[in-house]
Amino acid sequence: MPTCEVCGRKTSKLFRVIIEGAELSVCMECSRLGTPVKPKLRRRGVVKTGYVRPTPVPRPLRPSKPKKAVRSIEETVEAYTLVENYGFIVKEARERMGMTLKDLGAKVGEKASVISKVEQGKLKPDNALAKKLEHVLRIRLLIPSSEVEDKGLKTSVKPSGGLTIGDVLRMRLTKPRE
Known part of the structure; x- marks a missing residue:
């Protein structure tokens, strides 16, 4: 004998109702707590098969665009x-x-x-x-x-970086000593 999913009573007939968003099988007394679910109509003689994925249609190949020469960041x-x-x-x-x-x-x-x-x-x-x-x-x-x-x-300072050791040496060599 089936049992009610709300109160746990054993009953001969269960009803499908929605209580607070959940679909439950309940007894006659508990069925007043929710809204009844309409039974789904089933077609007889039609057997449902699994989902069949459509075959992909091959696309025609496009000629690739010629790639531009990559310039260095400095240029x-x-x-x-x-x-x-x-x-x-x-x-x-x-x-x-x-x-x-x-x-x-x-x-x-x-x-x-x-x-x-x-x-x-x-x-x-x-x-x-x-x-x-x-x-x-x-x-x-x-x-x-x-x-x-x-x-x-x-x-005296290069715009791309800071002062280098080479820059310091050049300044020392070009500057006359006192």
């Missing part, structure tokens, strides 16, 4: 040098355009404190920030390193 990224008086240039351009620090920061996507530190010369802007400032303020902050060397304004 694609040109080294830039920041101008010496960048803080003064940024401040003058901002004041000329009638912007506050907050306005310029909003246009560039930086905090006003960052813009203030750049203007004071306490913070060197990276290339991305410098390019944004150049665009918004219509000024030049970054000069390609090739232009700096062409004009004879050679810098």
Whole structure:
């Protein structure tokens, strides 16, 4: 004899009901606690088989595009040098355009404190920030390193890295001793 899944009584007839989202087999008295489940209609004579996966349709092969030659990073990224008086240039351009620090920061996507530190010369802007400032303020902050060397304004520090031991030795050898 089957038992009720709610109260545990043995009964001759069970009912399928949904109680709090669970489908249970319960006795006549416990069936009032939930909503009855409608019996599913079964088709006779039709045998269900397992799921048959459709056969994939082969796609025609596309000719591959010729791959572009990969350039080295050094060739694609040109080294830039920041101008010496960048803080003064940024401040003058901002004041000329009638912007506050907050306005310029909003246009560039930086905090006003960052813009203030750049203007004071306490913070060197990276290339991305410098390019944004150049665009918004219509000024030049970054000069390609090739232009700096062409004009004879050679810098003692390479733009790609810091001061190397070789640089120190060259400075010592070229500097006359006192």
